[in-house]
Amino acid sequence: MSATFDRLARFIDSPQVPDSARDRAALLLIDTLGVAAGADALDPARIARDFAADFHVARNPADAAPLLFDGRACAIPGAAFALATQIDNLDGHDGYNPTKGHIGCAVVPALFAFAHARPDLTARDALDILAMSYEVSARAAIALHRTVSDYHTSGAWNALGVAAVGCHLRGxxxxxxxxxxxxxxYHGPRSQMMREIATPTMLHDGSGMGALTGAMAALLALRGFQGAPAITVENEDVADIWADLGDLWTIELNYIKPYPICRWAHAPLDALGGLMRAKRLTHKDIKALHVRTFAESAALYPGLPETTGQAQYSLPFALAVLMRHGHVGPEHIAGAGLRDAAVAELLPRITVSEDPHHSRRFPEGRWADVTLTLADGTELHSGDVHARGGPESPMQEAEVAAKFTSFAAPTLGTERSDKLWAMRRRLLENGCLFSDLAGLVTPAP
Known part of the structure; x- marks a missing residue:
């Protein structure tokens, strides 16, 4: 075993989590559950839950877990897969810029699935496990991106964070x-992210398969299945990536999304929204909108979306929604929102181009700038804008609360949604059990 692995093993077994990282874990956890609730009625979520209930059956009740917001039970890998797929298909969950992807959408489902057999697990210990899994996933992502030529989805590397959760809770x-x-x-899905960007589908960011693979990996290893080493952990050329484990807590650097849209669209949205608020503009005032952004953002789906997946990966559509409605919420990317004629009318006014200046700052930053041409010919320039929600421009807690309610309340109702939001504080209290939270998101079958 390498020195890096030895250090990682000690970290996974007994993470010494600072209060600031634990606090952030609580907020990210509840925000992620809000996204999960908002995604409950989407077709990919329904299909994934039905599939898990039908085909992932646990013979031993100790290996079963309930499907969140559903109540049916299935095997642990199936429960992790279903919830991760559900969250992944409403693109409002947190992320970490250097990973070019998302962690919570896989490790939160894994935590619930594995913790079901541990009713004695305290909420604080659960948060420490969650924070640990964020750190493992983040470094696995950075190591993978450094050592391979293709750009793989989050499932390719958040599977390691899921495996860490399972191994910790199963001893x-x-x-x-x-x-x-x-x-x-080895089995993490090496799915190509830019293929999904070009043709958006229910596959999304691969986190459903990442959660499935990671959960299976832990359970297989406990039965003696062999698969080491993980080269993104143990190779000498990535040792520096793991050197700050336990010192730098990347979970505190994760962003929270204000919109259920691909993060690559957020800087243009913030730039447009800032100009509209500052000048008190409506869509009627805007004759044309031109966006300069980084290459990956410029490659987002250009047409009028027909599906929720296309809508979440469409920069022009998101901008048209914001221009017309003043905000972008879950209601705009599904159902009647996809058939909004007033939004469709605005798409011809929007053009997008790649700016090398912004591309050079990706993935560490998500930058863009926009130019508005008003009906009277006036041009307005936003200047360079960085997507908000991360440490550079954090959302206020009231904004996160409003987002949570807009996602969760339509599914859970106001009373249950309020109780779930209040758990972000209760989880940090001595005496709170993780099962207290699980009871709010797991209806009786």
């Missing part, structure tokens, strides 16, 4: 952990 030995990380890395 794996260091040897079993090493095998689990190797299995998770």
């Amino acid at each position: 794996a030995t260091p040897t079993q952990l090493r095998e689990a990380l190797g299995i998770a890395e």
Whole structure:
């Protein structure tokens, strides 16, 4: 075993989580559950839950877990897969810029699935496990991006964070952990992100398969299946990526999304929204909108979306929604929102181009600028704008609360939604059990 793995094994077994990271974990956890609730009625979520209930059956009740917001039980890998797929298909969940992807959408489902057999698990311990899994996932992502030529989806690397959750909660030995990380890395879905951008589908960011693979990896390793080493952990050329484990808490640097849209669209949205608010503009005032953004953002789906997946990966559509309605919410990217004629009328006014200046700052930053041409010929320039929600421009807690309610309340109702939001504080209190939270998101079958 490498020195890096030895250090990682100690970290996974007993993470020493500072209060600031634990606090952030609580907020990200509740925000993620809000996204999960908002995605409950989407077709990909329904299909994934039905599939897990039909085909992932646990013979032993100790290996079963309930499907959140559903109540039916299935095997642990199926429960993790279903909820991760559900969250992944409403693109409002958190992320970390250097990973070019998302962590919580896979590790939160894994935490609920594995913790079901641990009713004694305290909320604070659960938050520490969650924070640990964010750190493992983040470094696995950065290592993978550095060492391969293609741009893979989040499932390719958040599977290692999922395996870490399972190994911790199942009491794996260091040897079993090493095998689990190797299995998770080897079988993690090396799906090509830009293929999904070009043709958006229910596959989204691969986190459903990442959660499935990571959960299976932990359970297989506990039975003696071998898969080590994980080269994104143990190779010498990535040792520096893991050197600050336990010192730098990247979970505190994760952004929270204000919109249920691909993060690559957020800087243009913020630039447009800022100008509209500052000048008190409506769509009637805007003759043309031109966006300069980074290459990946400029590659987002250009046409009028027909599906929720296309809508979440469409920059022009998101801008047209914001221009017309003043905000972008879950209601705009599904159902009647996809057939909004007033939004469709605005699409011809919008043009997008790649700006090398912004491309050079990706993935560490998500920058864009916009120019508005008004009906009277006046031009307004936003200047360079960085997507808000991360440490550079954090959302205020009241904004996060409003977002949570807009996502969760239509599914859960106001009273249950309010109770779930209040758990972000209760989870940090001594005496609170993680099962207190699970009870709010797991209806009786």
